Amino acid sequence: GQQLNQSPQSMFIQEGEDVSMNCTSSSIFNTWLWYKQDPGEGPVLLIALYKAGELTSNGRLTAQFGITRKDSFLNISASIPSDVGIYFCAGYTNAGKSTFGDGTTLTVKP
């Protein structure tokens, strides 16, 4: 099956720093979604990307759909303590089949 490599696995940063994480695959996807999961909660959709090369922002979050359609990245600018959580990427094929990354655990030190 398709696999996604999400990195880094975890990040420990200082409040105010920028964060970057990415997902790569050997397979092509037609849609990339980025989610955030708080402890004990379900994931919440952050950003959806539908076209290769697309760059989309949601507040301090920016995500891009790689031009090869095999990767995507998520940036968080000027991190704050409430950014703490696990971030997941998910790639979707044309048939709607999804593959989730293993997640990036973000810790923000005040």
Place this chain on the structure above:
Amino acid sequence: GAVVSQHPSWVICKSGTSVKIECRSLDFQATTMFWYRQFPKQSLMLMATSNEGSKATYEQGVEKDKFLINHASLTLSTLTVTSAHPEDSSFYICSARDGRLRYEQYFGPGTRLTVT
């Protein structure tokens, strides 16, 4: 919009009993619903996909007779863990997709199951 609820949020049951978890899409019609299992500090493991009115499609290694999924309406899917064992203790999360909204999946808040 796009709210998914789950009930109960947590449940403790005795080994050998069955537990039913409900997943509802509150403000949209969910043509497809998904059930995931998540262990602490791990990713989401897809258990099964169900389309309204059809039998669920289970992922490899997931016992369909143990994890019964019913998607009887466009707003409700249920997962029943039958003859629960302690190793079934986990965080179960459902998600729902409105077929008109491309591929976005909206997740419920999860159900913490503890089997004693």
